[in-house]
Amino acid sequence: xxxxxxxxxxxxxxxxxxxxxxxxxxxxxxxxxxxxxxxxxxxxxxxxxxxxxxxxxxxxxxxxxxxxxxxxxxxxxxxxxxxxxxxxxxxxxxxxxxxxxxxxxxxxxxxxxxx
Amino acid sequence: xxxxxxxxxxxxxxxxxxxxxxxxxxxxxxxxxxxxxxxxxxxxxxxxxxxxxxxxxxxxxxxxxxxxxxxxxxxxxxxxxxxxxxxxxxxxxxxxxxxxxxxxxxxxxxxxx
Numbered sequence: 001x002x003x004x005x006x007x008x009x010x011x012x013x014x015x016x017x018x019x020x021x022x023x024x025x026x027x028x029x030x031x032x033x034x035x036x037x038x039x040x041x042x043x044x045x046x047x048x049x050x051x052x053x054x055x056x057x058x059x060x061x062x063x064x065x066x067x068x069x070x071x072x073x074x075x076x077x078x079x080x081x082x083x084x085x086x087x088x089x090x091x092x093x094x095x096x097x098x099x100x101x102x103x104x105x106x107x108x109x110x111x112x113x114x115x
Numbered sequence: 116x117x118x119x120x121x122x123x124x125x126x127x128x129x130x131x132x133x134x135x136x137x138x139x140x141x142x143x144x145x146x147x148x149x150x151x152x153x154x155x156x157x158x159x160x161x162x163x164x165x166x167x168x169x170x171x172x173x174x175x176x177x178x179x180x181x182x183x184x185x186x187x188x189x190x191x192x193x194x195x196x197x198x199x200x201x202x203x204x205x206x207x208x209x210x211x212x213x214x215x216x217x218x219x220x221x222x223x224x225x226x227x228x
Contacts, residue, residue: 033214045219097213105158
């Protein structure tokens with residue numbers, strides 16, 4: 001069975017602060033995929049990043065960075081110099097691969113960036 | 116390139132009625148998935164279709180059904196609506212490769228009264 005845990009329900013930061021969103025996952029599969037999505041108030045889930053289980057290289061994209069550690073089953077997401085536009089709900093998700101097209105989502109972390 | 120389009124955006128239905136939601140995937144995407152989002156349960160997988168065939172199904176009662184057409188457009192149907200079916204229903208499309216990123220529509224907000 002797959003499980004994704006986002007322990008932080010809500011986070012508030014002041015603009016320009018850095019913030020890290022935690023994600024811990026459980027799976028018995030050796031091949032799997034991890035994702036982060038952003039959900040602004042409009043409701044649409046916006047794809048941010050995908051990682052497969054064989055690629056533990058951390059990634060930086062502009063103000064966003066991701067830290068994938070298989071040893072701790074974590075896939076954390078950091079926003080550097082946060083902006084008001086970053087305010088949204090962020091979801092971590094797991095796809096077990098092997099022909100599955102089903103995403104298992106965490107409960108989400110609501111990020112509020114205060115000006 | 117157009118994104119995933121869901122219609123209608125909002126619906127209000129009465130208990131016992133049935134409802135049909137529509138989803139048009141990104142051009143070239145043949146896999147379409149449906150998710151239900153509620154404050155209590157979060158995002159839950161309903162089912163996934165590819166080439167007009169249901170490949171995966173989540174843990175939902177038989178009142179929830181879907182189908183996919185030859186042009187990859189998909190519909191989901193909920194019969195005998197219950198108050199607990201009030202939710203945001205999200206459709207996602209992806210390429211047919213395991214682990215491919217899914218692109219979501221803006222969803223249909225269903226309210227059952």
